[in-house]
Amino acid sequence: MSTNKIxxxxxxxAACGGCDVSLANLGERLLxxxxxxxxxxxxxxxxxxxxxxxNLDHIDIGIFIGSIRLEKHAEAxxxxxxxxxxxxxxxxxxxxxxxxxxxxxxxxxxxxxxxYLNTPTTENPEEKIPGQKVVINGVDVTPPRLTEWNLPLNxxxxxxxxxxxxxxxxxxxxxxxxxxxxxxxxxxxxEKGMMIPGAKTLCDICxxxxxxxxxxxxxxxxxxxxxxxxxxxxxxxIICLGxxxxxxxxxxxxxxxxxCRGCLGPPADIIDRAGKFISTIASLVEIERxxxxxxxxLMRIVQEIVDPVGTFHRFTxxxxxxxxxxxxxxx
Amino acid sequence: MKTIKIEPISRLEGEGQIIIILDDDGKVRDVFFxxxxxxxxxxxxxxxxxEEMPRIVTRIxxxxxxxxxxxxxxxxxxxxxxxxxxxxxxxxxxxxCAHIIDSHSLHFYFLxxxxxxxxxxxxxxxxxxxxxxxxxxxxxxxxxxHRHYVVKIExxxxxxxxxxxxxxxxxxxxxxxxxxxxxxxxxxxxxxxxSEKWLEIWEKDILSKYEDIIFSKDIxxxxxxxxxxxxxxxxxxxxYDGDVRVVDQKGQEVFRFRAHEYLNYISERVEAWxxxxxxxxxxxxxxxxxxxxxxxxxxxxxxxxxxVCDRISTEKAQLAYEKYIEAGGKPVHFSMFAHWARLIEMxxxxxxxxxxxxxxxxxxxxxxxxxxxxxxxxxxxxxxPRGILFHHYETDDDGMITLANxxxxxxxxxxxxxxxxxxxxxxxxxxxxxSEGILNRIEMAFRAYxxxxxxxxxxxxxRMPLVVKVYNTRGELIKELRRE
Numbered sequence: 001m002s003t004n005k006i007x008x009x010x011x012x013x014a015a016c017g018g019c020d021v022s023l024a025n026l027g028e029r030l031l032x033x034x035x036x037x038x039x040x041x042x043x044x045x046x047x048x049x050x051x052x053x054x055n056l057d058h059i060d061i062g063i064f065i066g067s068i069r070l071e072k073h074a075e076a077x078x079x080x081x082x083x084x085x086x087x088x089x090x091x092x093x094x095x096x097x098x099x100x101x102x103x104x105x106x107x108x109x110x111x112x113x114x115x116y117l118n119t120p121t122t123e124n125p126e127e128k129i130p131g132q133k134v135v136i137n138g139v140d141v142t143p144p145r146l147t148e149w150n151l152p153l154n155x156x157x158x159x160x161x162x163x164x165x166x167x168x169x170x171x172x173x174x175x176x177x178x179x180x181x182x183x184x185x186x187x188x189x190x191e192k193g194m195m196i197p198g199a200k201t202l203c204d205i206c207x208x209x210x211x212x213x214x215x216x217x218x219x220x221x222x223x224x225x226x227x228x229x230x231x232x233x234x235x236x237x238i239i240c241l242g243x244x245x246x247x248x249x250x251x252x253x254x255x256x257x258x259x260c261r262g263c264l265g266p267p268a269d270i271i272d273r274a275g276k277f278i279s280t281i282a283s284l285v286e287i288e289r290x291x292x293x294x295x296x297x298l299m300r301i302v303q304e305i306v307d308p309v310g311t312f313h314r315f316t317x318x319x320x321x322x323x324x325x326x327x328x329x330x331x
Numbered sequence: 332m333k334t335i336k337i338e339p340i341s342r343l344e345g346e347g348q349i350i351i352i353l354d355d356d357g358k359v360r361d362v363f364f365x366x367x368x369x370x371x372x373x374x375x376x377x378x379x380x381x382e383e384m385p386r387i388v389t390r391i392x393x394x395x396x397x398x399x400x401x402x403x404x405x406x407x408x409x410x411x412x413x414x415x416x417x418x419x420x421x422x423x424x425x426x427x428c429a430h431i432i433d434s435h436s437l438h439f440y441f442l443x444x445x446x447x448x449x450x451x452x453x454x455x456x457x458x459x460x461x462x463x464x465x466x467x468x469x470x471x472x473x474x475x476x477h478r479h480y481v482v483k484i485e486x487x488x489x490x491x492x493x494x495x496x497x498x499x500x501x502x503x504x505x506x507x508x509x510x511x512x513x514x515x516x517x518x519x520x521x522x523x524x525x526s527e528k529w530l531e532i533w534e535k536d537i538l539s540k541y542e543d544i545i546f547s548k549d550i551x552x553x554x555x556x557x558x559x560x561x562x563x564x565x566x567x568x569x570x571y572d573g574d575v576r577v578v579d580q581k582g583q584e585v586f587r588f589r590a591h592e593y594l595n596y597i598s599e600r601v602e603a604w605x606x607x608x609x610x611x612x613x614x615x616x617x618x619x620x621x622x623x624x625x626x627x628x629x630x631x632x633x634x635x636x637x638x639v640c641d642r643i644s645t646e647k648a649q650l651a652y653e654k655y656i657e658a659g660g661k662p663v664h665f666s667m668f669a670h671w672a673r674l675i676e677m678x679x680x681x682x683x684x685x686x687x688x689x690x691x692x693x694x695x696x697x698x699x700x701x702x703x704x705x706x707x708x709x710x711x712x713x714x715x716p717r718g719i720l721f722h723h724y725e726t727d728d729d730g731m732i733t734l735a736n737x738x739x740x741x742x743x744x745x746x747x748x749x750x751x752x753x754x755x756x757x758x759x760x761x762x763x764x765x766s767e768g769i770l771n772r773i774e775m776a777f778r779a780y781x782x783x784x785x786x787x788x789x790x791x792x793x794r795m796p797l798v799v800k801v802y803n804t805r806g807e808l809i810k811e812l813r814r815e
Contacts, residue, residue, distance in 0.1 A: 014370065018393020018493045024437070025482075069370070099390045102375040111371035119373055119736045120723065121599045121610070123617075128603040130369070139352050141363050141604040167393060167493055221730075223382040223411060223500040225701060249491070256490030256497055257504040261386060263494070306731065310379045314387070 005038040006060040006184045009053070010090075011080050013073040014100055014150070015066030019091040022167035023063075026177060036184035059084040061180070067093040067100050067318065068151040070144050081157040086190070089153045090176075092166040096265045097152040097318020099166075102310060104149050104317055104324040112146075152319045162195045166263035166315060170250035171197045197248030199267045202260050205247045208232045214284045219304040222259065233259040234284060239311055244270055244277045263315050275321070277312050281305070351756050359760055362753035369606045376735035381410045381709075381726050384735075385498040388722065391737065394437075396494045397430035397485065398715030399737075401571065402722040404498025409591070409709030410726055411500040413702065418695045419502030422488060424571040425515070425687040426497070427713070428680040429484035431570055432522065433492065434716035435633075435673045435680075436481070439529075440474045477525045480518040484684070487511050502699035512694050519685035523647065526678040530651055533674055538658070544667060550755050551666035551776060553622045553747055554580040556612060556629035559639035560714050566641035568648075568679060570714040576639045577612065580624055582662040586614070590712035593721050597738060610743045620750050628746045631718025632780060633672035638662035645686070648679035666751055666779040705730055715740050717780070744780045751776040 010023065053076065062084030068074050081087055089095045097104075103111055116122065116129045131145045153159055161179070165172040175196045182188065203210070210232040220237045227233075233240035233254075240259035246267040253260055270276050281302065305311065313320050352361040372391055379387060385403040389396035401423060408415055415423070464471040482492045488507070489495025497503045507515075538545065560573040575593070577586040586596055599608035600617050611617045611627035618626040629635075638661065643649045652675055659668050687693060707730075710723045718740030725734035741748075755776045 016390050016393035016396075018390070018396065021393055021437070021493055099387065100370050100375075103371045105378075106371070106374050111369065111374045114374040115369060115371060116601050116608075119599075120594055120734070121597055121736060121738060122601060122608065123598045124601040128601045130601075130603050130606045132603050134604045136352070136361060136363075136604070139350070141350055143604060143606060146369060166390070169491060169493070221380060221382055223407075223701075226699070227504070229505070252486070252491040253496045256488075256495075258386075258490060258496040258499075261383075306380050306729070307378060307383075310383075 005036060006180075006187075007038050007056075007058065008061045008063065008180075009056070009059050009080070009084070010063045010065060011053070011076050013064060013066030013077070013094065013153070014069035015091070015093055018167040019065040019093070022165075022169060022173060023065075023090070026173055029177060036181060053079045053083060056083055061086050061088060061183070063088045063090045064094050064153050065090050067097045068153065068156055069100060069103075069147055071147060072144055074147070074151075074156045077153060077156045086160040087153075087157060088161045088163060089159045090163045091168060092164060092263055092265050092315050094153045095159075095162045095164055095319075096316040097150050097323075099315055100150045101152075101316065101318030101323070102314065105309070107325060108146050108148050149324050150318050160192045160194070161190060162193075164195065164197065164246055164248055164264040168196075168248070170248065170252065172248040172264070175248075195246075195268045197246060197264075199269060200247040201267055202242040202245045202247045202249070202251060202254070202264075206232070206242055206251055206254055208254065211235050216281070216284045216301075219301070221306065227257055229257045239305060241277065241312070243280050244312075261311070261314055265316055278302070278308075351753075351760075353760065359753060359757045362749055362756060363604055372737065373735050376724075376732050379732050381407050381724060381730045381732055382500050384722075384724060384732065386494075386496055388737070389494040391739070393493055395430070395434055395715050395717065397427060397433075397489070398713055398720050399722070400489070400495050400498055401427055401713045402711040402715075402720045402737075403724075404500075405572075405590075405711030405713065406709040406722045406724050407498075407500045407711075409711070410706060410724055410730065412704045412706045413501035413700050415502045416697050416700050418506075418692050419698045419700070420572075421687050421690055421693055422503050422507055422698065423498065425684055425693070426485055426488040426495070427571050428683045428687070429481040429488075431680045431714075431716055432526075432677050433478065433481045433485060435677050436474070436478055438716075439670065439673050439677075440478075473525070477522060480522060484515055484518065487515070499699060501701060501703065504699075506696045506698050507694050509694050512688055516685065516688040519681055519688055522681035523678065523685065526674065526681050527647065530674045530678060533671060534654065538671075545671075546665060547667075548665075550758055551751060551779060552664050552754075553630070553666065553750055554664050555622050555747060556580070556585070556615070556627070557635035557638040557662060558629045558631050558719055558743070559636040560712065560719060561640050562644070565644070566639075567644040568636060568640040568642075568676070570676075570680070572713070575712060575719065577629065578639050578662060580622075580662070580664075582638065586612070590710040590721065591708075593710060593712070593723070593738070597721075599738070599742075605745075607742050607745050609746050610738055611746070620746055620753070622750065628750075629743065630747045631740050631743045632669060633676055634663060634666065634669045635718060636714060637672045637675065643675070643679050645679050645682035648675055648682055651675045651678055666747075666776070669779045717741055718743055741780070748776070748780050751779070 012020070062080040064077060064080060064087065066073070068077065092098045093100065112129050112131065117124055117127060130143055133140070133142050135141070163172060163176045168176060179190055179196065183190065209230055214232065214235045216234065216237050218237050219239065222238060227238065228236060238259050241262035242260045244266050245260050245262045246264050248264050309317065317323060350363040351359060353359055372388065376384065376387060384407055385400050388399040388403045391399050404423065485492035485495065488503070489497045497505060556577055556579055558575065558577045560569050561567060561576045562569045562573045566576070575588050575590065576584060577596070579585045588596055596613055597610050598613040599610045601608050612629055613627070615625070615627035622628060637652065637655065643652045655668070655671055655675060659665055707726045710721060712719065712721050720740055721738040723736040724732055727733050
């Protein structure tokens with residue numbers, strides 16, 4: 001009954017491959033559900049992909065992996081939108097731009113110059129930089145240009161379903177699997193704009209002991225001394241993004257005695273992630289003595305947090321309120 | 332002049348394509364294996380806290396995140412001037428051996444094995460893991476079961492198997508409990524049996540059947556330098572640590588160095604037509620895309636590792652290694668031997684996991700050394716599943732990154748992949764006639780190197796969709812071959 005199968009496609013943007021591996025792991029489960037699901041399409045390159053996408057008459061679920069970093073990623077996303085009943089942003093890069101979003105702290109030209117002119121192993125006397133037009137033996141072999149900035153999928157097309165995770169594991173992927181199978185069985189459309197795993201924060205599921213009142217007198221970095229493996233990280237003065245990160249990972253890093261770095265992105269109701277975290281932190285810093293502390297002293301404590309952008313927005317900078325290098329921000 | 336474009340391949344750093352240019356009498360003139368993307372880690376790691384690097388650089392590659400995690404972990408040990416405790420080193424190596432099996436098995440069982448088990452001539456629809464599942468569900472279920480063992484070991488130690496978090500300067504974030512140790516020990520015993528079984532399948536069923544492909548000097552054969560890690564005391568195979576050893580086309584050691592000296596030995600050339608650079612041996616120099624002793628091109632990966640080491644420290648893998656050398660000589664230049672090498676490495680990794688799981692101090696709580704002074708410089712090296720990997724960091728006085736440089740395996744094999752692809756096209760394109768077989772042959776050429784995404788994105792369909800387009804000089808499409 002192949003006509004009853006749902007047609008799925010998987011289209012990659014700029015990705016590390018981790019989402020593909022997590023989908024392959026899901027695929028191991030899907031092997032048993034081949035009567036429900038037909039993966040019509042999991043290619044790797046744009047021209048081929050675009051043509052074939054254009055030729056398909058319909059797709060039920062179009063899964064997009066990765067961020068937008070080439071023009072052809074954007075083009076593929078638009079075709080996917082036209083063809084698919086539902087478009088899924090799978091993984092943190094598709095949902096929020098992911099870690100490559102930190103590339104937006106520099107311009108495209110700065111990225112290219114750094115990598116191709118200024119690393120200690122590079123020997124490039126002719127200053128060749130990929131993306132410049134190259135014609136060899138009369139044939140144009142120019143590789144595609146990078147987009148000016150790294151972008152999440154919803155900057156290009158409307159997204160129906162977000163699956164958060166870097167890559168989606170545990171609750172995130174289990175929930176997504178259920179949605180897929182349930183759709184395959186009943187064709188019941190899911191709520192548009194839905195986010196998987198949902199609205200709980202990591203703190204809600206964290207197994208650590210959390211004191212009723214957290215007081216941070218001093219921030220410290222993860223390598224600076226022993227970490228109590230049963231006590232809340234923030235209570236130990238270690239930055240942990242649990243309060244502003246959605247729960248869906250099974251607290252896997254926390255259980256390995258490492259603080260959360262927010263790789264799933266925020267729960268549905270948090271819009272400005274950095275702003276939310278800074279207000280959370282501000283309320284924790286020496287709360288007892290808050291009234292005695294001058295603004296300068298308060299700022300000094302907050303400034304102990306090293307690399308706030310790379311910490312609070314490590315995976316979400318592309319979708320933040322400020323999401324790229326501001327040339328005139330200093331003015 | 333004609334241009335052939337093959338558009339789909341690996342995506343280590345994103346997407347890739349192959350462009351082949353024929354001259355007017357139908358001979359291959361040029362081959363371009365292009366990587367079409369850049370993320371810019373070397374730029375955006377600047378300003379990040381050094382101790383966070385192991386958790387940032389995992390995202391370079393979701394197929395071998397452990398390799399980047401470990402190389403970064405070792406680089407930041409050096410940045411903070413801390414020697415990891417002996418227990419931490421053992422826990423790291425144990426997890427890392429599990430990762431080697433994870434990555435190799437994904438590649439071999441899901442990608443290469445369907446080709447060999449079902450036969451390369453079989454109908455396309457039969458050469459994939461889905462067909463294999465329908466035909467032999469017990470084989471596929473067994474593969475899945477054993478893959479889950481290694482994923483479990485990775486998760487126990489690293490928190491999660493993809494993008495682990497355990498490496499911190501001076502050690503690991505968490506000790507191993509006795510219950511975990513016992514479970515690992517049992518799983519390792521199963522993994523050894525499983526690896527032995529597949530080696531037997533290879534030696535008995537595959538090798539004799541595909542001799543013409545595996546032992547072909549015409550196509551998948553390059554005489555290059557090889558680079559890999561060896562244990563300093565006995566030159567044995569080592570994934571986690573050791574001296575970097577380079578052997579020549581005859582197998583003689585030509586260079587030997589420690590990770591922090593890598594800048595004396597490796598340079599990278601840039602071509603504007605690809606986002607991937609071309610590393611070469613600095614003392615030998617760049618002579619273009621040619622093999623032989625005067626060309627600084629070297630190969631890394633399973634083939635290279637078994638060429639640079641003198642022995643394997645575990646009993647069963649050593650025996651398998653002896654058979655391998657007997658068949659292929661030393662050094663082995665046959666690119667297809669990489670598949671065999673992967674199976675031997677999986678056996679070694681399984682045996683090594685068992686040794687480490689039975690180590691008396693493996694459950695000790697002494698897993699981090701906090702002593703040491705900031706040196707502001709560190710180079711970490713490991714053997715990634717696809718070959719040797721270097722991470723080099725420098726920091727300011729606060730331990731914030733000021734320089735990050737990574738030399739990754741598929742980049743190091745870039746020149747060799749281009750050459751192997753060129754060789755296979757030269758054999759198959761005669762007087763401009765494009766044989767249908769070119770699709771398989773070219774695919775096999777780069778699959779032997781296991782360029783990253785080949786082993787992940789395609790593990791479900793099992794086969795890569797390939798398209799070859801032939802254009803005339805006016806840019807008109809004159810022929811299209813397609814295999815999906």
